[in-house]
Amino acid sequence: MASVKQFQITFDCAEPERVARFWCEVLGYVVPPPPAGFASWDEYERSLPPEDQGARFACVDPTGVGPRLFFQRVPEGKAVKNRIHLDVRVGTGLVGEQRLAALEAECARLIPLGATRVRLLLADGSDESCLVMQDVEGNEFCLD
Numbered sequence: 001m002a003s004v005k006q007f008q009i010t011f012d013c014a015e016p017e018r019v020a021r022f023w024c025e026v027l028g029y030v031v032p033p034p035p036a037g038f039a040s041w042d043e044y045e046r047s048l049p050p051e052d053q054g055a056r057f058a059c060v061d062p063t064g065v066g067p068r069l070f071f072q073r074v075p076e077g078k079a080v081k082n083r084i085h086l087d088v089r090v091g092t093g094l095v096g097e098q099r100l101a102a103l104e105a106e107c108a109r110l111i112p113l114g115a116t117r118v119r120l121l122l123a124d125g126s127d128e129s130c131l132v133m134q135d136v137e138g139n140e141f142c143l144d
Helices: 014-025 041-046 094-111
Strands: 007-012 056-059 068-073 086-088 116-121 130-134 140-143
Touching: 007 014, 014 068, 014 094, 014 140, 094 116, 094 130, 094 140
Parallel strands: 007 068, 086 140
Antiparallel strands: 056 068, 116 130, 130 140
16 A cells, blocks of 8 residues: 655745745645745745745644645736635534635635635535635635
8 A cells, every 4th residue: 555645735835924924824734944044935035036036835733733834936827717726614513504614714704814705605505615715826725
């Protein structure tokens, strides 16, 4: 049997730090310490060539359980729907009105952070309700 591998989730984006800090707030993640020898991320960034400054950023689960999220600057903008997206599990174990209330409460928390509400998908007999949203650069995710 193959061993379980660690992985990170990588986002292509225009503004890596902005998108990373959004996801820190959504997931309760934190910015990791700067590389050895640097007192801050700003100091590290200033040590890079100008074309590499602001080109990448990361955030991590402070408990060490969840995957690292990595954000890298790319020249092209988002053009189509994501093939992979995150489901932010805020309604686990809830059904009906309780689930909808949990989804709506999280949506209300995320909109001031820059998220956009796209549409509510109501329970259909086989799947529970979920709320489709977009992050600060238009990447889709679901409140599930």
